[in-house]
Amino acid sequence: MTSKRTAYQNFIEPIQTEATKKAYVVGLEAFQKFMKAKDFDTLLTKGTNDNIADFIQALKDDGKAHKTIRIYLTAVKHFYVMNDVVNINWDKIRKFIGKVQTKGQDELYTREQIQTLLDSSRERERIAFLLMVSAGLRIGAIPSLKVGDLKAIENLFQVTVYRGTTSEYVTYCSPECREAIEKYLESRKLKGDTITENSPLLIQLGEEVKAVTLTGLISILNRALLDSRVRIEADDKYSRHNVPRFHSLRKYFHTALVKVGAKPVLAEMLMGHFSGLRSVYTRVDNSELLAEYVKAVALLTISNEPVLKAKVRELEVEQATVTELRDRLRLNEMMLFKIITSKKKTFSDAEAQELMNEFTKNKAR
Numbered sequence: 001m002t003s004k005r006t007a008y009q010n011f012i013e014p015i016q017t018e019a020t021k022k023a024y025v026v027g028l029e030a031f032q033k034f035m036k037a038k039d040f041d042t043l044l045t046k047g048t049n050d051n052i053a054d055f056i057q058a059l060k061d062d063g064k065a066h067k068t069i070r071i072y073l074t075a076v077k078h079f080y081v082m083n084d085v086v087n088i089n090w091d092k093i094r095k096f097i098g099k100v101q102t103k104g105q106d107e108l109y110t111r112e113q114i115q116t117l118l119d120s121s122r123e124r125e126r127i128a129f130l131l132m133v134s135a136g137l138r139i140g141a142i143p144s145l146k147v148g149d150l151k152a153i154e155n156l157f158q159v160t161v162y163r164g165t166t167s168e169y170v171t172y173c174s175p176e177c178r179e180a181i182e183k184y185l186e187s188r189k190l191k192g193d194t195i196t197e198n199s200p201l202l203i204q205l206g207e208e209v210k211a212v213t214l215t216g217l218i219s220i221l222n223r224a225l226l227d228s229r230v231r232i233e234a235d236d237k238y239s240r241h242n243v244p245r246f247h248s249l250r251k252y253f254h255t256a257l258v259k260v261g262a263k264p265v266l267a268e269m270l271m272g273h274f275s276g277l278r279s280v281y282t283r284v285d286n287s288e289l290l291a292e293y294v295k296a297v298a299l300l301t302i303s304n305e306p307v308l309k310a311k312v313r314e315l316e317v318e319q320a321t322v323t324e325l326r327d328r329l330r331l332n333e334m335m336l337f338k339i340i341t342s343k344k345k346t347f348s349d350a351e352a353q354e355l356m357n358e359f360t361k362n363k364a365r
Contacts, residue, residue, distance in 0.1 A: 008040040010082040016165045019140025027075030047085045056096045113230045120228040123184045134174035134300040136253035139246045143214050148197025169272045172293045174300050256299040262292040
């Protein structure tokens with residue numbers, strides 16, 4: 001006979017990523033503390049519109065950021081929805097949060113600042129920063145990466161993020177990032193670490209091989225930002241910086257894709273954004289994603305080392321050749337289709353030009 005599931009089990013088990021689990025647990029525990037509930041099963045009886053609205057107001061009074069309040073509320077909603085509590089008006093509750101008060105647009109780190117940061121960082125920190133800058137990874141995605149999630153493609157690594165989950169997607173990291181990873185893994189081998197596909201990419205310091213935790217990673221990267229003087233600790237630790245601490249690195253990646261004219265849909269896929277794109281994603285070949293990524297690889301290479309710059313140029317030439325060959329193949333396929341359907345053996349100049357125009361229009365989509 002199976003035991004009855006707890007409210008906490010229903011809350012925690014469906015959550016896919018460790019970063020989301022951590023954020024949701026913090027939010028739910030804050031609500032539990034506010035309601036003075038002795039456990040989560042007791043908290044089920046506290047799910048009323050008034051209680052949750054009071055919780056939101058308490059967070060505001062405590063000076064919590066708009067984003068933090070939204071995350072806490074999402075955690076609370078997830079708890080009650082997964083436990084079949086249906087008497088809460090979530091549309092009404094959301095209105096208590098109010099509109100975010102923006103203080104201007106977020107800025108990005110400059111290339112020079114990122115270079116300074118990389119120059120002063122140790123191996124693990126350098127790789128983490130490069131994964132955010134050159135592959136666009138969220139910081140929360142890095143601890144779960146395994147060596148087998150990286151696949152050598154030309155001078156790059158193809159990176160499978162959130163492998164085995166519904167959030168899985170593919171992106172790429174620069175030759176600079178690949179070189180840093182390979183050196184780091186080689187140094188681990190020299191110290192006696194047996195590297196397999198299931199080995200964590202970044203590990204904690206110490207005798208036992210354990211994947212770095214998200215909390216630990218945030219701590220060491222924050223220290224690297226401060227030690228490099230790229231980021232100055234404010235007198236008020238809760239004050240908002242114009243440059244987001246880690247998300248700015250991911251935005252740097254997206255900005256580079258925009259600057260080189262990457263197709264918007266493919267740029268979003270390289271960022272792991274799936275809203276409204278799931279049906280498109282299943283039809284996109286990884287070679288198409290790679291072609292868009294390579295357009296931006298020069299902007300995503302921070303180092304000025306001649307060898308790395310040469311690798312980038314070589315990659316751009318190779319990818320341009322692949323793109324040209326693929327375009328020719330598609331054009332030939334279209335011509336063959338026209339021949340079969342029209343039963344014509346040849347085309348007039350006007351018909352050939354019309355076919356070329358149609359191909360160009362389809363290619364731009």
